């Protein structure tokens with residue numbers, strides 16, 4: 001991602017070809033078992049990227065605006081209230097102050113989606129009406145995914161009925177840890193079927209999968225079973241999105257695309273709260289998957305506080321001064 005390419009077109013939505021949805025394929029265990037992950041090479045590559053790629057000034061502002069359009073603006077707290085979700089939805093519609101957009105000579109933008117628990121779906125749907133911003137619901141016993149299977153499937157159906165456009169399911173980590181690939185595939189298939197037309201993001205909870213090889217294999221199984229997106233984490237594991245895990249998952253996406261012609265999206269989530277980190281993620285996607293994956297239909301950040309820091313950086317870019325972080329509260 002050289003600076004030369006990081007002009008204001010970074011924020012422009014490319015005209016998207018009508019993309020065929022990933023319907024998945026039969027479970028191919030030979031392919032799955034053949035997947036390896038060279039941990040030291042992956043960690044080395046991930047460690048060098050932040051130093052090799054940096055963008056400044058107008059280019060940086062353009063890429064930060066691009067990042068905003070890819071945020072699943074999230075609140076997943078036990079004390080969520082209708083008021084908080086209302087404020088979050090207002091922020092989703094107008095994530096950047098009008099005067100900053102004017103100074104940057106940019107049109108209005110919105111975030112990629114609003115992400116909530118099932119109970120808050122109808123409130124979010126109501127508050128986003130007419131905006132075109134999708135509502136995503138975390139589901140299937142999020143975050144641990146250990147409630148009875150039929151209830152997990154039913155939870156998906158309830159959220160779809162309440163108006164959710166996207167469902168973020170959690171996989172059963174034990175299927176990965178015991179290498180029960182058939183069980184993981186069947187579970188994911190059932191979740192995808194329950195989603196119907198709603199798009200499904202498969203949360204792998206990578207911090208609980210033990211090895212990068214397990215992450216690679218679980219990514220592949222979920223794509224074979226029809227995931228529209230693969231997502232790193234719930235935000236509740238001790239370790240959430242990381243660059244090595246990102247490299248493994250996006251290379252699995254590339255491999256799946258090369259073999260099937262089907263594009264699956266990627267969502268790093270959990271602990272991404274700084275604008276500079278968001279830029280590193282975008283650089284990695286651009287290098288490994290190319291520009292087509294830098295659109296909100298194929299890339300999202302799952303983040304509750306990233307937008308606040310991006311707004312601070314944009315304000316600094318325009319005015320030369322930093323505002324206090326508390327001025328950019330999300331809910």
Ligand SMILES: O=C[C@H](O)COP(=O)(O)O
Pocket residue numbers: 074076115233234235236269270271272302303304305306
């Ligand atoms: O899916 C989104 C995550 O739960 C958000 O995590 P975060 O609060 O660390 O940004």
